[in-house]
Amino acid sequence: MTKSTEADSKYTHLEQMSVKELLTNINKEDKIVPYAIEKVMDKIELVVLAAAERMKKGGRLFYIGAGTSGRLGIVDASECPPTFGVSHDRVIGIIAGGDSAIRKAVEFAEDDINQAWIDLSAYEITEDDVVIGIAASGTTPYVIGGVKSAKANGIFTACIVCNSDSPLSAEVDVPIEVIVGPEFVTGSTRMKAGTAQKLVLNMISTSVMIQLGRVKGNKMVDMQLSNxxxxxxxxxxxxxxxxxxxxxxxxxxxxxxxxxxxxxxx
The missing domain is CATH 1.10.8 (Helicase, Ruva Protein; domain 3)
Known part of the structure; x- marks a missing residue:
C-alpha cells in the first residue's frame, strides 16, 4: 500500500521560513482536515449507531492504539465521565505499552500483534462491546491484532486511519479512512492525522452519549461538578x-x- 501519511511534505526548507510563514502554512494544511472527514460521514454514522445500540444494552466502547493514536483514544475516553456523567468503565482507552506509554514512548510496544487482545481480555470483553482501532498509518501490528481477534470473537469493530486500503481497514467491520495527505513535517502524524482522529473521536463519543440520553436540549446535565x-x-x-x-x-x-x-x- 502507498502511505500518504508518509509522503514528502508539499513544503521544503522549513527551517528557512519565518514564523509567520510556518504558522500560515500549518494552518493551511489543517484546513484540509474537516473536508476530509466530511467524505466519510456515512462510515462515522454506522459506527455511532452500532456503538449506541450496544451501549444501550450495557456494552462498552473500547479504543486501542499506539503512540499519538493511543493517547488520543485515552483522552477521549477519560473525558466522557466528567462531561456526560458515565462511569469510567463505559468508554475505555487502551494504549500499547500500558499507562506508562501515555507520557513516554515504550520501545517496540506497537509491534506486538498479540498484546492488544491480551489487554482487551483483561476487561472480560464480550459481543456486547465495540472496539475501535486507531492508527494513522493503518499498519500498526498492536492495533491490527487487537481488532482481528475482537472480530473473530463476534465483537463489532471499526478503525480510524488516514491511509486508503490499509491492512487495518481490511480487518474491521467499518473502516473510517480520513485521507488528509502528507504532513507539513514529513511523516509527523501528530499533526493533520492526529487532528483528524481527534475530531472523529469527538464526533463518535459525543453523538453516542446524546443517543444514550446524556444531554438535555444542548446542555451537559449529567456532568460531574468537579470544580x-x-x-x-x-x-x-x-x-x-x-x-x-x-x-x-x-x-x-x-x-x-x-x-x-x-x-x-x-
Whole structure:
C-alpha cells in the first residue's frame, strides 16, 4: 500500500521560513482536515449507531492504539465521565505499552500483534462491546491484532486511519479512512492525522452519549461538578431551565448533586 501519511511534505526548507510563514502554512494544511472527514460521514454514522445500540444494552466502547493514536483514544475516553456523567468503565482507552506509554514512548510496544487482545481480555470483553482501532498509518501490528481477534470473537469493530486500503481497514467491520495527505513535517502524524482522529473521536463519543440520553436540549446535565467553574455552569443551567434565582438554583444543586436530578426533583 502507498502511505500518504508518509509522503514528502508539499513544503521544503522549513527551517528557512519565518514564523509567520510556518504558522500560515500549518494552518493551511489543517484546513484540509474537516473536508476530509466530511467524505466519510456515512462510515462515522454506522459506527455511532452500532456503538449506541450496544451501549444501550450495557456494552462498552473500547479504543486501542499506539503512540499519538493511543493517547488520543485515552483522552477521549477519560473525558466522557466528567462531561456526560458515565462511569469510567463505559468508554475505555487502551494504549500499547500500558499507562506508562501515555507520557513516554515504550520501545517496540506497537509491534506486538498479540498484546492488544491480551489487554482487551483483561476487561472480560464480550459481543456486547465495540472496539475501535486507531492508527494513522493503518499498519500498526498492536492495533491490527487487537481488532482481528475482537472480530473473530463476534465483537463489532471499526478503525480510524488516514491511509486508503490499509491492512487495518481490511480487518474491521467499518473502516473510517480520513485521507488528509502528507504532513507539513514529513511523516509527523501528530499533526493533520492526529487532528483528524481527534475530531472523529469527538464526533463518535459525543453523538453516542446524546443517543444514550446524556444531554438535555444542548446542555451537559449529567456532568460531574468537579470544580467551581462547573458548579457555576450547573447553577446557570438550572436558572435557565427552571426560571429560578441564583440562590434557588444553588440550593437545588447542593441538595441533589447534579443538574439532571435537580431538574427532575424541582
Amino acid at each position: 467551581n467553574k462547573l458548579v457555576k455552569r450547573g447553577i446557570q443551567m438550572l436558572m435557565g431551565e427552571l426560571s429560578i434565582t441564583y440562590e434557588e438554583a444553588k440550593e437545588l444543586l447542593d441538595k441533589y448533586g447534579n443538574v439532571r436530578n435537580a431538574i427532575n426533583n424541582f
